[in-house]
Amino acid sequence: MTTQTTYATINSPLGELLLTGDGTGLRSLSLPGQRKAPAVGAGWRRDDEAFGEAARQLSAYFAGRLTRFGLSLAPAGTEFQQRVWRALDDIPYGGTTTYGELAARLGVERDEIRAVGAAVGANPLLLVRPCHRVIGADGSMRGYAGGVEAKVRLLTHEGALQPMLELS
Template sequence: MDSPLGPLALVERDERLAGVYMEQHRHRPAMETFGDRDDSVLPAVAEQLTEYFEHGRTTFDVPLHLAGTPFQQRVWTALQAIPYGETTTYGELARILGLVPGASRAVGLANGKNPISIIVPCHRVVGSTGGLTGYGGGLERKQALLDHERGDALF
């Protein structure tokens, strides 16, 4: 689908959303594995993302197919609890998950492998000082998403 961040590839598995990838997205499977563009697939996902970009949606309720290790899935579930317009740190996320101090790096690695950008809001996790750190879609897009959620974005 088209979006203010550029084209988004929505990937479906078993009639559930399995991926939201941006152009030049780190950890994105090869585009040829996605098949031909088909705008009739996952219409509720495209509709909800459009509403999000138009400031009409702050949560998503589409069925997800999150394929990853049990640890990654724990992190991705925790990401979904970060409220719209707010951020947390990798260290705080590790603490919430009951992990040992210093586990923020492991949380960051799992966060970076999140296949469902925006809807599973990995962009809401920042460094310990509040600064932006890695984002699969690029730091400019991460900043744009955070600005959008704070009401400061142009889209």
């Protein structure tokens, strides 16, 4: 039996977010301009009510009232990817970690750090599974599927980065 994909869009400070699901949980959350983001497909059904709790939690997050999401998640991925994505949940709000530190926490060998990076990059649940909190060992804002600018904005919002002063 094939389940129908449902979706909703939510306005946010980062632009219009696309949420998808299949009745078992949130499958993906995409930002505008995101690399490899799903696009609404033929046969998909818009269902704003199905994503009401996600919309409430995202609104609270952007208002600074929520630091950890509590949603039913159903992302599609390999067993390894799922393991990496679950580890992202342990990176605290307002904090960051590096790809190497994440790999070490997972017990992944040094030569498999790239696989961890690839799994982080394939995370279909941006914001909810906080892959934006993973940075380069040198503190650089390494690739983020939603764009480095969005990553910096999210880390600034969470207090992990100091706001940059605008010079006039």
